[in-house]
Amino acid sequence: MTNNNIEQLLQDISRKINISETAYSKYLEFSNIIKKEYTESEFSIYPQGSVRLGTVIKNYTDDETEAYDIDIILKYKSNEYLNPQQLKKITNPSENNLDDKFEDIKEKKPCWFLINNGFSIDLTPAIKSDDDTNLAYEEYDLYITRTEDYKNYHFKNSNPIGYYRWFKKINQRQYDKEFKALISIGIEKDKIIKQLIRTNLQKSIQVLKYLRDIYFHNHYYKDYKPASIVITTLVTSIYEQFEKNYYKDEFLTIYEIIIYFIYVCNNLENNKSINLSEEELGVLNPIRELLKEDNKWYLPNPTDKKENFMDRWNPPHDNYQLREEAFLKWIEYLNNIFKVEEKLKNAFFPEDAKVVNIKPYGY
Incomplete structure (x- = not known):
């Protein structure tokens, strides 16, 4: 399989796993239902995570169910001080007339969890942070609620809008080109769903997240699979360095982005079968060295360098x-499936997931 054929396969897969227009409309419908029950004067409600970044994927399931995970921030506007437990309590969807509008509602450690018609929605309570140490994105700093035992609650720093702005700046050049291409074929501006336009950066994140979900489906390690924020931040950081230095008139392909990602993460010891130029190594090796600094995993939040997305590792x-x-x-x-044509093709089918149900080292 040539690189061009691999790229076409990855482009095709990215279309299949992306959120459909119908599903996106359902998300907007559920979002509007939530907005109606929380007074606009008291709360700001907006998407965060993959739905805001344009990297939502269809959940990997044993059947063809079209299901999606969505994250929404529920920000309390008032200057009145609420402790974390109070904030969690007043945002309880069951006490805000949502019981009869969703199939199930329950509390999770960082949020409220709502289920309806194939959608899982994490509704995260938040207030404005008073932390003034993060000057770059200070106006977007939030405190979100967190609990480990559902008895004791605390606040945790978060900055979803700052993160989105960091991502958008890196993604913007190709996004603008894709938007103009749609207009050039006669599609009217007001009929373009901007959130569904995707670049190779967004598509590569989607493909990697889907391959992660395939690999860890019914897997011994399923509770320890890498978080989407780790994949997204690392891939975007890699893309950013090439965008700044080497790709002024063209764009990295999905295949190139994933190969660079594999190299940076590949046991952090050697590049195995991936042959890269000196120019490519010059971009990737500093990221690679940072990732395992002083024998510890380290991936800083680009909007708050104090936070390490790999801290729990x-x-x-x-x-x-x-x-x-x-x-x-x-x-x-x-690394294995990207070396062999048939393995890469078969990786996107349920049968392939069965061969990776292995036990961890030492067991």
Whole structure:
């Protein structure tokens, strides 16, 4: 399989796993239902995570069910001070007339969890942060609620809008080109669903997230699979460095982005079968060295350098070894399927998931 054929396969797959127009309309419908029940004068409600970044994927399931995970911020506007437990309580969807509008509502550690018609919605309570140490994105800093035992609550820093702005700036050049291409074929501006336009950066994140979900489906490591924020931040950081330095008149392909991702993550020891130019190595090696700094995993939040998205992969966190093992096993799997034509083709079908149900090292 040539690189061109692989790229076409990845482009085709990205279309299949992307959120459909029908499903996106359903998301807007559910979002509007939520907005109606929380007074606009008291709350700001807006998407965060993959739905805002344009990297939502259809959930990998044993059947053809069209299901999606969506994240929404529920920001309390008032200057009145509420502690984390109070904030969690007043945002309870069951106490805000949503019981009869969703199939199920329950509390999760960082949010409220709502289910309806194939959608899983994480509704996260938040207030404006008073932390003034993050000057770059200070106006977007939030405190979100968190609990480990559903008895004791605390606030955790978050900055979903700042993160989106960081991502958007890197993604903008190709996004603008894709938008203009739609207009050039006669589609009217007001009929273009901007959130469904996707660049190779967005598509590569979607493909990697889907391959992650295939690999960890019914897997021993399923509770330790790498978080979407880790994949998204690392891929975008890699893309950013090429965008700044080498790709002024063209764009990285999905295949190139994923190959660079595999190289950076590939056991952090050697590049195995991936042959890269000196120019490419010059871009990738600093990221690679940063990722495992002083024998600890380190991936800084680009909107708040104090936060390490890989912190739970290091001691003294529980099961930190399993998070590392799970990640490296998945990277090994990616390296393997991207070397062989049939393995890459078959990776997107349920049968292939069965061959990766393995136990971790030492078991």
